[in-house]
Amino acid sequence: MAVLEVRDLRVHYRTSKGRAKAVDGVSFEIEEGEYLGLVGESGCGKSTIAKAILKILPPNGEIVGGSILYRGQDLTSMQPREMKKIQWKEISMIPQSAMNSFDPVYRIEDQLREAIEAHTPMPEQAIKGKIEQLFGLVGLNTNRLKDFPHQFSGGMRQRAMIAMSLVLDPHLIVADEPTTGLDVIVQDQILFRIKEIHELMKKTMLLITHHMAIVAENCQKIAVMYAGKIMEYGGKSVFLNPYHPYTLGLINAFPNLDDDERELISIPGSPPNLLSPPQGCRFHERCPFRTDRCIQEEPPLRSVGEQQFSACHYPDQVDRFRSAAMKPETWSA
Numbered sequence: 448m449a450v451l452e453v454r455d456l457r458v459h460y461r462t463s464k465g466r467a468k469a470v471d472g473v474s475f476e477i478e479e480g481e482y483l484g485l486v487g488e489s490g491c492g493k494s495t496i497a498k499a500i501l502k503i504l505p506p507n508g509e510i511v512g513g514s515i516l517y518r519g520q521d522l523t524s525m526q527p528r529e530m531k532k533i534q535w536k537e538i539s540m541i542p543q544s545a546m547n548s549f550d551p552v553y554r555i556e557d558q559l560r561e562a563i564e565a566h567t568p569m570p571e572q573a574i575k576g577k578i579e580q581l582f583g584l585v586g587l588n589t590n591r592l593k594d595f596p597h598q599f600s601g602g603m604r605q606r607a608m609i610a611m612s613l614v615l616d617p618h619l620i621v622a623d624e625p626t627t628g629l630d631v632i633v634q635d636q637i638l639f640r641i642k643e644i645h646e647l648m649k650k651t652m653l654l655i656t657h658h659m660a661i662v663a664e665n666c667q668k669i670a671v672m673y674a675g676k677i678m679e680y681g682g683k684s685v686f687l688n689p690y691h692p693y694t695l696g697l698i699n700a701f702p703n704l705d706d707d708e709r710e711l712i713s714i715p716g717s718p719p720n721l722l723s724p725p726q727g728c729r730f731h732e733r734c735p736f737r738t739d740r741c742i743q744e745e746p747p748l749r750s751v752g753e754q755q756f757s758a759c760h761y762p763d764q765v766d767r768f769r770s771a772a773m774k775p776e777t778w779s780a
Contacts (some may be wrong), residue, residue: 449476450619450651451500453749457512458495458504467497467721471675472513474748477668482652484666486659486697488718492675493655494543497623499523500653501540502530517619526573534670536566539612541605541622541641548608549596555607556592562614568607575747581610585640609640613648620644621653626661638665659686671697673728677748681755689727690757690760690765693730695772712775728758736761736768 458470470492477483485493498504500515502522515522517538542548549558559578563569569577579589585606596604605625607625612620622641626634642665645652654666662669669685671678671694678689689695697711716733719725725732731741740760751762761768771777 448514448519449478450481451653452476453496453513454516455499455508455513456496456499456515458492458499459509459511460495461504461507461509462722462735463724467509468724470499470673471724473672473675473677474513475670475677475680476530477651477653480649480651481656482666483503483668483670484654484656484662485525485670485672486656486662487672490718490721492596493657494623494719495670497540497621497653497655500621501528501534501538503540527763535562535612535617536615538621539615539617540626540750541609541612541620543624543627548611549604551596554593554595555599558595559611559614559753562611566615566657577614578610583720584613584644585610586636589760601629602636605629605633605637606640607638609644611683613644618630618649619651619653623655624657625654641665647712659697673723674680674724676729678730678759679755679757681752682746684752684755688752688755689769690751690755691730691759692734692736692768692772694757695768696733699772699778703717712773715778728760729738735771736764768771772775 454474456470456473459468460469473496475483485496487493492684498508499510500522510523517533522533550557556578560574563574563577578592581591582589587603587606599607625641626637629637638661644650654662656662663686668682671685671691672682672692678693679685679689685694686698689698696714700714703709714733717731719732727743728741728746731737734741746758746760748756748758749756
């Protein structure tokens, strides 16, 4: 049985201009011990999914449809008291910015200790030993446990936040843009630690990012999201043999170290306004291969190969799309 099953999830935000359909019919699942990467442009709904899973949406956010099944339990129908038993103990989160995640007036050790004591009765010596073990796991020196958050660098705070996510030994860890605001060297160190936790501790992981290379390097399964919907979903084949024009466009826009002479091609235009998303395929306004059918009819997420799914009307024309997508003039036409 899957650890997490998201089925036709729909999340809206109430705004002064109307309802923004941030997540609009998203489905995916993560099996025990799997590492799924959810990738897409900023504002496509990735972080909203993370907040919906943990039920920490802002006051104007609302789950309006679908289900989120954790080990068969529907989190969307849980009352706050029931959900508190799931948060951190069963599902934990590594947030976007550790800068704002720790209380500035309490020592790091005290904040990790509080998280343990709030959920699990444990002898003092056992708590101390667990915190020291986690600090070692994330590459922090235990002599820094008495420090305050402002005494840590950004990378150290993020490592401490990873330790915080592990204090109750959760089954599922959601990492929401965990390298935001860090330089590339520290980013690599943080991602290495997260991958190490997945491999050594056999944790089930959901990584949310806008960086395709991070997903390609670290994740076993990949979901490509655009304007509140999943465009393509599957294993490594999503990047090796993409079917959706949006995935093709994303790959064109990222450098390849094996082909440093390849010209980078950006996708023209901007994502649609989610207050009034377009009819048909969400990507059709920016897609060089669109037809009248794409404008009028929304394509379902359908199987295009072994464990690979694409929301495009024309999977049978993928060879032509792949060839044309490599030419800059295709996207500028």
